[in-house]
Amino acid sequence: MFFAQGFWFPDGASTNTGDHDWLFHFILAISAIFFALIIAVGTAFVLKYRRRPGVSAEKSPTHNGTLEIVWSVIPSILIVFIFYYGFTTYLASRTMPPEAFEVQVTAKKWSWEFNYPNSAQDPDLYVPAGKAIRLVMTSEDVIHSLSIPAFRLKQDVVPGRYTDSWFQCDEPGTYNLFCTEYCGTLHSKMLAKVHVLPQAEFDDWVEKAADIVGNAPSLLAAGEILYHKRGCAQCHSITGETLTGPSFLGSFGTERAISGGGRVTMDENYVRESLVNPQAKVVAGFQPVMPTFKGMKDDEITAIITYLKSLAKGE
């Protein structure tokens, strides 16, 4: 069981998992042998030489040069090998293939934003199968880390700089993506899915995703889609429940106190300002943790406003 692939790992789905898993099982085998040896020898000695009446300790050498050299050198050789294989396998996973398809990744507390060359954007990662994918990542706030266990991939996402990583997955399917660098309150909810699609399906998806408003049946429907896709749902409920941010239920058109004094009515411009510059007016009783949505397109903002209005009317 211990040496079975499925016991330790999620099914390997990317092209470099084979080498990685081989190395893991190699180290596992070496460790198991050494550990078994230590425990067997230790147990045997304890049983054989345990204190019994009439028997006392026997003399034995207090050191033995040959033995000591042997048990230093053998592990050293194994370790050089493990180091070397670990490094070369890692290097292969770090060397970007020249013709990779690029996806820009923005991490922020506490969601992912995947941006495509045609300006499509989604909180989940969609990629074509059988193609090398390069992720170019940056963070808007603190350090996050993008981890896809099925691809054995992990890379820190750091504010103020770009980091990158690549993978190729040949099997269409859906895989988990986690944030693995602690980033505050909702760190453990900063999850996403990786959807690996056949090329044609992917092309179709990316085209539609580039124009959510245009592809939705109505502005209101687009607003609802965006409310989920842009991650508002994580902090704002539509049921009246207060999450990290205030609920949107029945809030459009009403007045609220803002911290530092003063009151403001939620109208079109206030919503717009909340998205573009969320810290300008912070609702009293809440933390200033809403990330900015500066890059959001005008028609998308309009769609969201339409959606918020509909919630005010209780539709």
Place this chain on the structure above:
Amino acid sequence: MSSEAHVADGSAVHAEHETGENYLNCSHGLRSWLLTLDHKRIAVMYLAGLAGALFLGGIMALVVRLELWTGDGLVLSDDLYNHAFTLHGAIMTFLFIIPGIPAVFGNFALPLMLGAKDVAFPRLNLLSWYLWITGAVFAIVSMVVGAVDTGWTFYTPYSTQTSTQVINMTMGVFILGFSSIFTGLNFVVTIHKLRPAGMTWWRMPLMLWGLYATAIIQVLATPVLGITLLLLVAERALGVGIFDPSLGGDPLLYQHFFWFYSHPAVYIMILPAMGVISELISVHSRKTIFGYHAIALSSVAIAAFSFIVWGHHMFTAMSPMGNMIFSALTFSVSIPSAVKTFNWLATLYRGHIRLNAPMLYALAFIFLFGIGGLTGLFLGALATDIHLHDTYFVVAHFHFVMVGSTLIAFLGALHYWWPKMFGKAYDETLAKIACILVFIGFNVTFLPQFVLGTRGMPRRYHNFLPEFQGLHQASTVGAFILAIGLFLILVYLWKSLVSGKKVTVDNPWGGSSLEWLTTTPPPHYNFVGEPPEHDVYDYHDIRYDAAIDGYVLSKNEGDAAR
């Protein structure tokens, strides 16, 4: 300085002994404790403080484990969960494991093992204790009253942006750092200056080699932590851009600074533990330690290497070239660790092994340290570390090293020196049961976490996917078994203090180092008259005397060892 003042005249010391006086009862009242300069009393005060920290950190561990019973949590909010694991991690690392063995057993045994009357700077020693208390109060108050949610690592820029009490907390850790530096300084000077005439470096007990290597790290690495934390405070309080990119700083710089201290800190935790284990195994096998020089030198080698491997905490953040160098250096630490393990095993060979509680802890140490060390190989190798970094695999690995090894060695040391410290016996049967409970509980808690990690479960997660639930629940059950074991220890040791059988023999286990050749508990100035001369790990003249159920120093061939 005041060690000279301790050269009391022999007649007074003798009088002290004849009236049955020892360091515990030679003076009375709270004042006599709070102002004591006696290293043994300071050790006892550390023991009390550390037990408190372990208790608090342990409670927080149980809170965390309980909360992880389901993937949606049980009762805590996300923020409270983050406070809880921060509290657990920070208390256990800074208040318990780092001071740990040196503060309690180093303070108690180091001067005794040297045949000295005290450490070189007894006043500085007391100051260290007060710094520990002050730092502890700072840290605990800021976490319990104000809450801190950064984890014990305070990574920037999160730590400079969060609204929680980071400044107070870092000040607490800063003060604790000085406690650690002063203890290290004291031990270095004591070992250099107060060794008795016959005790060359190569004749010191290995416990002292472990403490010496640790002290060097404490003195050299801890100031870096101090500076790092001050920079953090400067950035938070004054807005100086050092780590926060929005102020023009570099967030990874913080990680370099932090691990430049905190990786060596791992060896501050483990080296004294290795020293303890060398003593326990030799004494309870009645065998000269095998490969003395190799063990002593490997402590120094580990201390030296520990300064150049910090980058292995940042493999998912650095360039391939940097990673390659740090990976290679990291593996170099594994050899001295392996060598020590083989030496301990060889010491058992043809020994006369007594399976009492301290020895059970020593054997448990070999088992758990074996797992802790070997799983380090997966994390030192670059390709596998990338997958395992920041998952439960790492959590399990460092708990095997920090708890499975250091806490186990701490408990072994506690049982080993307990009769000498307090002149009271503990219930041996209960002690064995507790040791077995701790061992089982520990493994049930942390073995499943390795598998959680390889399957991709990230650390510091309040919520998790349903597929991880079974292993999390096993881990929680284990944590409670472990807690029951530890609680049992608390109970019978308390009972031993209050109503335990008196131990009057000098040497209950047949130890060969000098602390076993003075009275129990030792007198205020450690030895009545001149300390005896005796080679450590030489057992031929330490003989069992059935009449007193203890060992005596005797040249008489007639008394056979039991």
